Amino acid sequence: MTINEVPKIITSRFDVVDGHTLAGYQRTGGYLGLRDALAKSPAQVHDDVKNASLLGRGGAGFPAGTKWGLAPANVWPRYMVINGDESEPGTYKDRLLLERDPHQLIEGILIACYAAACGQAFLYIRGEMAHAHERVASALNEAYAAGYVGKNILGTNFSVDIVMHWGAGAYIVGEETALIESLEGNRGMPRLKPPYFPAAIGLYQKPTIVNNVETLSNLPWILHNGVDKWNALGAEQSKGTRVFAVSGHVKNPGVYEVEFGVTTFRDIIFDPRFGGGIRDDRSLKAFIPGGGSAMWFYEEHLDLPLEKGTVDRAGSMLGSGAIVVMDDTTDIPKAALRIVRFFSRESCGKCTPCREGTTWLERILDRIVDGHGRPSDLDLLLDVCDNISPGLAWPPRQTTICPLGPSAVSPIVSTINRFRSEYEAKITMRSSIPVVGVSS
Amino acid sequence: MTDVQQSAPAVAITVNGTGFDANPGELVIEACERAGVYIPRFCYHPRMNPVGMCRMCLVNIDTGRGPALQPACMIKVSPNMAVNTEAPNVKKAQDGVLEFLLINHPLDCPVCDKGGECPLQDQTMAYGPGESRFIEEKRHFEKPIPISDLVYLDRERCILCDRCTRFAKEVAGDPLIHFMNRGNETQVNTFPDDPFASYFSGNTVQICPVGALTAKPYRFKARPWDLDEIGSTATVDSVGSRITVQSSRNVVLRYLGVDSDAVNWGWLSDKERFSFEALNSEGRLSEPLMRGDDLGKLQRDGAQLVRATWAQALRAAAEAISSAGPDKVGVIGGARLTNEAAYAWAKLVKGVIGTDNVDCQLGDGLPAELLFSLPRATIDEACAKGGVVVLLGPDPKEELGALYLRLRHAIVEDKVTLIELTPRSTGLSPFAAHRLAARPGQVDALARALVAAHDPTGDVAGVSSDAIGRARRSLQSATAVTVILGRPSLAESPDAVVDAAVELRHGVAGVRFLSALRRGNVHGALDMGLAPGLLPGRVPLSAGGGDLREEWPNVPAQRGLDARGILQAAAEGRITTLVLLGADPLSDFPDTDLAQRALERVEHLIAVDLFVNASGAHADIVLAAAGPTEVAGSFTNLEGRISPLAQKVTPPGTARADWIIATDLAGHLGKNLHLESIDQIWSEIIRLSPTHAGLDVTAAADGVLVRGGPFAYTPDATDATAAADDSLLLVATRMMYDQGVGLQNSPSSAHLASPTAVRLSPADFDKLGVADGATVRVATARGSVHAPAASDGGVPKGTAAMVFNQANASAAALIDASSRVTAVKVERA
Amino acid sequence: MTRFTPDYLKIAHEILSRYPVKKSALIPLLHLAQEQAGYVSEEAMQHIAELVEVTPAEVLGTCSFYEMFKREPVGKFLVNICTNISCQLLGAEELLHHAEHTLRVKPGGTTDDGLFTLEDVECLAACTEAPCLQVNYRYVNKVSSVQFDQLISELRSGSRHDIPPHGTLGRVRQQIPADRRAGNVAPDDNSAPVWVAEAGPS
Numbered sequence A: 001m002t003i004n005e006v007p008k009i010i011t012s013r014f015d016v017v018d019g020h021t022l023a024g025y026q027r028t029g030g031y032l033g034l035r036d037a038l039a040k041s042p043a044q045v046h047d048d049v050k051n052a053s054l055l056g057r058g059g060a061g062f063p064a065g066t067k068w069g070l071a072p073a074n075v076w077p078r079y080m081v082i083n084g085d086e087s088e089p090g091t092y093k094d095r096l097l098l099e100r101d102p103h104q105l106i107e108g109i110l111i112a113c114y115a116a117a118c119g120q121a122f123l124y125i126r127g128e129m130a131h132a133h134e135r136v137a138s139a140l141n142e143a144y145a146a147g148y149v150g151k152n153i154l155g156t157n158f159s160v161d162i163v164m165h166w167g168a169g170a171y172i173v174g175e176e177t178a179l180i181e182s183l184e185g186n187r188g189m190p191r192l193k194p195p196y197f198p199a200a201i202g203l204y205q206k207p208t209i210v211n212n213v214e215t216l217s218n219l220p221w222i223l224h225n226g227v228d229k230w231n232a233l234g235a236e237q238s239k240g241t242r243v244f245a246v247s248g249h250v251k252n253p254g255v256y257e258v259e260f261g262v263t264t265f266r267d268i269i270f271d272p273r274f275g276g277g278i279r280d281d282r283s284l285k286a287f288i289p290g291g292g293s294a295m296w297f298y299e300e301h302l303d304l305p306l307e308k309g310t311v312d313r314a315g316s317m318l319g320s321g322a323i324v325v326m327d328d329t330t331d332i333p334k335a336a337l338r339i340v341r342f343f344s345r346e347s348c349g350k351c352t353p354c355r356e357g358t359t360w361l362e363r364i365l366d367r368i369v370d371g372h373g374r375p376s377d378l379d380l381l382l383d384v385c386d387n388i389s390p391g392l393a394w395p396p397r398q399t400t401i402c403p404l405g406p407s408a409v410s411p412i413v414s415t416i417n418r419f420r421s422e423y424e425a426k427i428t429m430r431s432s433i434p435v436v437g438v439s440s
Numbered sequence B: 001m002t003d004v005q006q007s008a009p010a011v012a013i014t015v016n017g018t019g020f021d022a023n024p025g026e027l028v029i030e031a032c033e034r035a036g037v038y039i040p041r042f043c044y045h046p047r048m049n050p051v052g053m054c055r056m057c058l059v060n061i062d063t064g065r066g067p068a069l070q071p072a073c074m075i076k077v078s079p080n081m082a083v084n085t086e087a088p089n090v091k092k093a094q095d096g097v098l099e100f101l102l103i104n105h106p107l108d109c110p111v112c113d114k115g116g117e118c119p120l121q122d123q124t125m126a127y128g129p130g131e132s133r134f135i136e137e138k139r140h141f142e143k144p145i146p147i148s149d150l151v152y153l154d155r156e157r158c159i160l161c162d163r164c165t166r167f168a169k170e171v172a173g174d175p176l177i178h179f180m181n182r183g184n185e186t187q188v189n190t191f192p193d194d195p196f197a198s199y200f201s202g203n204t205v206q207i208c209p210v211g212a213l214t215a216k217p218y219r220f221k222a223r224p225w226d227l228d229e230i231g232s233t234a235t236v237d238s239v240g241s242r243i244t245v246q247s248s249r250n251v252v253l254r255y256l257g258v259d260s261d262a263v264n265w266g267w268l269s270d271k272e273r274f275s276f277e278a279l280n281s282e283g284r285l286s287e288p289l290m291r292g293d294d295l296g297k298l299q300r301d302g303a304q305l306v307r308a309t310w311a312q313a314l315r316a317a318a319e320a321i322s323s324a325g326p327d328k329v330g331v332i333g334g335a336r337l338t339n340e341a342a343y344a345w346a347k348l349v350k351g352v353i354g355t356d357n358v359d360c361q362l363g364d365g366l367p368a369e370l371l372f373s374l375p376r377a378t379i380d381e382a383c384a385k386g387g388v389v390v391l392l393g394p395d396p397k398e399e400l401g402a403l404y405l406r407l408r409h410a411i412v413e414d415k416v417t418l419i420e421l422t423p424r425s426t427g428l429s430p431f432a433a434h435r436l437a438a439r440p441g442q443v444d445a446l447a448r449a450l451v452a453a454h455d456p457t458g459d460v461a462g463v464s465s466d467a468i469g470r471a472r473r474s475l476q477s478a479t480a481v482t483v484i485l486g487r488p489s490l491a492e493s494p495d496a497v498v499d500a501a502v503e504l505r506h507g508v509a510g511v512r513f514l515s516a517l518r519r520g521n522v523h524g525a526l527d528m529g530l531a532p533g534l535l536p537g538r539v540p541l542s543a544g545g546g547d548l549r550e551e552w553p554n555v556p557a558q559r560g561l562d563a564r565g566i567l568q569a570a571a572e573g574r575i576t577t578l579v580l581l582g583a584d585p586l587s588d589f590p591d592t593d594l595a596q597r598a599l600e601r602v603e604h605l606i607a608v609d610l611f612v613n614a615s616g617a618h619a620d621i622v623l624a625a626a627g628p629t630e631v632a633g634s635f636t637n638l639e640g641r642i643s644p645l646a647q648k649v650t651p652p653g654t655a656r657a658d659w660i661i662a663t664d665l666a667g668h669l670g671k672n673l674h675l676e677s678i679d680q681i682w683s684e685i686i687r688l689s690p691t692h693a694g695l696d697v698t699a700a701a702d703g704v705l706v707r708g709g710p711f712a713y714t715p716d717a718t719d720a721t722a723a724a725d726d727s728l729l730l731v732a733t734r735m736m737y738d739q740g741v742g743l744q745n746s747p748s749s750a751h752l753a754s755p756t757a758v759r760l761s762p763a764d765f766d767k768l769g770v771a772d773g774a775t776v777r778v779a780t781a782r783g784s785v786h787a788p789a790a791s792d793g794g795v796p797k798g799t800a801a802m803v804f805n806q807a808n809a810s811a812a813a814l815i816d817a818s819s820r821v822t823a824v825k826v827e828r829a
Numbered sequence C: 001m002t003r004f005t006p007d008y009l010k011i012a013h014e015i016l017s018r019y020p021v022k023k024s025a026l027i028p029l030l031h032l033a034q035e036q037a038g039y040v041s042e043e044a045m046q047h048i049a050e051l052v053e054v055t056p057a058e059v060l061g062t063c064s065f066y067e068m069f070k071r072e073p074v075g076k077f078l079v080n081i082c083t084n085i086s087c088q089l090l091g092a093e094e095l096l097h098h099a100e101h102t103l104r105v106k107p108g109g110t111t112d113d114g115l116f117t118l119e120d121v122e123c124l125a126a127c128t129e130a131p132c133l134q135v136n137y138r139y140v141n142k143v144s145s146v147q148f149d150q151l152i153s154e155l156r157s158g159s160r161h162d163i164p165p166h167g168t169l170g171r172v173r174q175q176i177p178a179d180r181r182a183g184n185v186a187p188d189d190n191s192a193p194v195w196v197a198e199a200g201p202s
């Protein structure tokens, strides 16, 4: 095992009792990164972030510094939207960052607005996170009063309001264009990219930088400790540390900050400092490496490092840092159905293949799990999947606007061949039960 | 902007391997269609912003990084783009989308209004998979629910293409229908008890790609394959929207909007769309009527109107005309007529009877000479990107529905600047850059201030010098200015508007005017000479050409009277035979008192109409005329655009075309009009009318523009600007739905007319101190009426606004047509 | 009458003032309405439509998209049990069945006494604490059947003061002091931010 002892970059205050308050934050080095940033020009700060290879933590893993550079020059105003809608199955880290270290995020937002020239910031928090709302609202109120946010921040000519906004229960709003629609007071239905890349045409049709909560929470450390220290951690593009939630059938489910790019799945699932191995010392059947949308991984993938490029090439993604572990007792069709049900329930309804297709997939799987499947159903499942995500490839191709529809395909395609006998068992077990209304 | 696009270099793309020159900025779906390759689609509509949500138009698009499935309706062409619509993966994706659309779509095509003309059905036949693999139960919703008085929605059939909802928001600006719920449970609906009460709701029925939206007047009336159709023009207002008239077994069942680039873009107001209902109504006249007794026997001065033969009626009418002598005959109306019928009537009245007392307007228009003296704009010119539009006329939303949609689009989407000079807010006010509410009777002073070299030192016409200054600068910096010109209020004489138009004409460089005279074919009637002092082709009486005089033997030398003059003369006994050519002065003339006195006094009242209207009820002779769809001919819209009117069905009973009535009447007067057919009349028009010389109406799909102009007319001088005073001044405007006889004979729409209130500015309303909706008494020197009071932020201080021609109270009863403004007293009843 | 009361209207205006475009306040205002009445009534939606200057249909269009908005009254306590993958793996479905049994309602239903509404919900971002649930959006982690029953009896007896009634989310509101406000940036304000303009071209 190659687990390096690394500093905690963004979870350092999780154990500080008053880390969420201004006093606790300042006592533990808070707002120093902002001061360091304001001592530089916006362009210099932007360069730092570009050089730091800070991959987006929201799912797509796009480098933050590069993203900021995509906003067209001299088109004003520019907005900043912070994505705190965390709802991807298995994902649990942004909520902790909001609840336990809100000032760190506020500081990150300020640094980002300063460097990316955003005139107003909207912090979009998932609706169901009432405690996070309270913590963030308190932190913002303190930060405003202390002169960190608002007009002439720390006596400089840098001024920006951070407006706390909150959602109301819709997973799709985590998708950045849907997030923007929602922030405009609309139904959270994604926009087509192109042309609606937020950096070019975003909130109110103006250039908008959308970044994830965790992504921005790294900025204070990077600005205060320097790019070199950051880049010394990790491998390839995946620099610094990263937070993973390890859940499911492990001995120690938990949220762990580990060195990015070098730590392996085996490390994080089995090491006693992290997941601690499969519960009751059973065997691993499957795991999801990056949230409900991801293709599933198995035993043979355990030694892959938590590195974006490597995982992409292996046919899945690190996504939102959600590792869900399943042991040998897991009913695979049932687990797959649960995730498909999620996407079908959460489809925004805009695209025909997603709206109709995901529901259809759910109903077929439901039938199978319920013992009413038909032998032709497995092929039907795959063909319906193919009509949502042609070729069933990775990264997925899609007949839809956003990747939600194709996400429903992942659990099916991941498991239907490997665990075909489990599916078939459910079908043949009850093959004698007539299915009402079937003409074939 | 369109010409900029055309002159920009073409974008070379390939469509299925064949090269094609696309227009810059063109969507792939459009370019392919022009290249002869039709890409299936449901949500895409050429007149609305694409949303790319049905996913039916997925094709392979390769911009250098390899082919990928993309929605052709969302992607713009780029150089060297390769589009493939035939690859196996494209076909598979399209089949897949179709299957997804069908899994929840009911199989009720045999009982669906759309069956036979349904894009979903057609594409299923053309592309679709065979047998259904979907064995679960389909989505259920309560079968059709009314979403408005005119439109039903069947949510089971809906494929969620966002066309109706986009139309409501983007085009009509009435987002009263919306997607509700989410995902697989998404549906279109209204807010509870807040129906889709849009003047344009019928368009959603037309653009729905399935049978989810149906129109009450058409539901279950026919199957598409039973319908024949013909292209024509809508005549209920002067926009002249292009339509398709569809009928079955000699009954007109439906109008559809035609996408005429120059005019209505496929849209219709509901008033236009459903106006055919009146033509089929019980109230239609199917034969002539004359005075008679209870038993139906003809009797001079009888209490009833009873059936007569055409011979009896025409003979009596001829007698009434000849016994009076030319100077004592007056003719009001004619905007209902086709160009050809208007020509025939003008020839009869001026060329044979020999009177110039004829006016196709009803005191609610403008002097024809003013209009003829102005440089005219087309709708496209008014709506061109980046221009300025000055509204000095009625509310287009209420009176000229399809024009409103064009203007709204121009302002909202194409950055046209609107300057409103109307005395109360209009349907366009929410988009107006400058709203200058001129005090009634003072808009001429406001116009003068707008074209002056400096900002005024104080308020003008009740408008602050600041606001005038801002609008003035906007006007000065404009590249193209169009004035929408008509009567903003019927409670003031046209004088101030005439003077304002003249000010703008001279004070704004390059200004053009788009007429907003509202009534049907009024522009055609004016061009044919149905107005005092004029001959066909905008020629003044005094200058009438020799050719014409040869064929119009009795053209009078003296200029005659306009509608107000005719009614005044009738009231004073100077006109004794009055012909109402589709006119209803009692309801429509903005001075009921005068109209009443006139009708009471005349000896003979002859009505030529489709219905017995309020005035016609007093007639002694009623001649039954054929309506639109029952006669062929042509129509001239407010731009001066002439387009064909088609005959689709035969008139009821013995009702006759207006031009035939004119020739028959001439015959009974012992004269021959020498007019034998529509075609022959048209050839006489293009021979004798200089503005129509050589015009071929069928030459262009969008119609052809009348030639010539502006002409050198000097409008008569009017009284000076009304002095500022602090009494409440009346503003009377029209609404789309009123007590008009056509509307009231349309079963589905008649009840949409709503009673008028007396609307006051919040300040005046508070001063009055009554409850909202409390009945108040409104009085002028002319008369008084009672109506509920309401506070309205769109009404400026010092004015009281009422709606014309509604059932509960008649604004016309308050107006003295001879005075410049109408001062009213509003008090607790 | 579930339009905003004067006190809530004041908060509504404060919320509205933070957005450069009014309609952006729509979702926060719907939450505010839900806080005031426990659910979002038609009158509330009409009032919000007036405040943000859209039609009631548009408000309903947005409102009905989001699960947290209840357009009919629900129980005083909304008990949301997560059954998504991580929780499912650790017995969430059994917990849900147990809850149905304890409360005698199906997911979506409200107990006869109007105290509890039970829901079967998606991932709550507490995956390492499975199985978990929320009561009025307050978390309860690693819930066993016994703990569930105990929780219900505490709620019934009114001893859980940490959980406000349904509708109240954050009990702390953001407050921007007037003298600290940077101000809204309107979409048509097309000038570069001062600190960027003054720093000169990059």
Ligand SMILES: Cc1cc2nc3c(=O)[nH]c(=O)nc-3n(C[C@H](O)[C@H](O)[C@H](O)COP(=O)(O)O)c2cc1C
Pocket (backbone or CB within 6 Å): A055, A056, A057, A058, A059, A060, A061, A062, A064, A067, A083, A084, A085, A086, A087, A088, A171, A172, A173, A174, A175, A176, A177, A210, A211, A212, A213, A215, A216, A402, A403, A404
């Ligand atoms: C269906 C869907 C759901 C998403 N949900 C979230 C989410 O909850 N939180 C998040 O930060 N990003 C989410 N994303 C990713 C965002 O679209 C976006 O990439 C991200 O917020 C950008 O921030 P980053 O570059 O800092 O990662 C989601 C994407 C998709 C397609």
Ligand code: SF4
Pocket (backbone or CB within 6 Å): A172, A189, A190, A346, A347, A348, A349, A350, A351, A352, A354, A355, A400, A401, A402, A403, A404, A405, A406
């Ligand atoms: S893929 Fe699904 S969630 Fe995404 S936009 Fe389309 S319908 Fe909405």
Ligand code: FES
Pocket (backbone or CB within 6 Å): B040, B041, B042, B043, B044, B051, B052, B053, B054, B055, B056, B057, B058, B071, B072, B073, B074
């Ligand atoms: S027509 Fe292109 S997605 Fe519907």
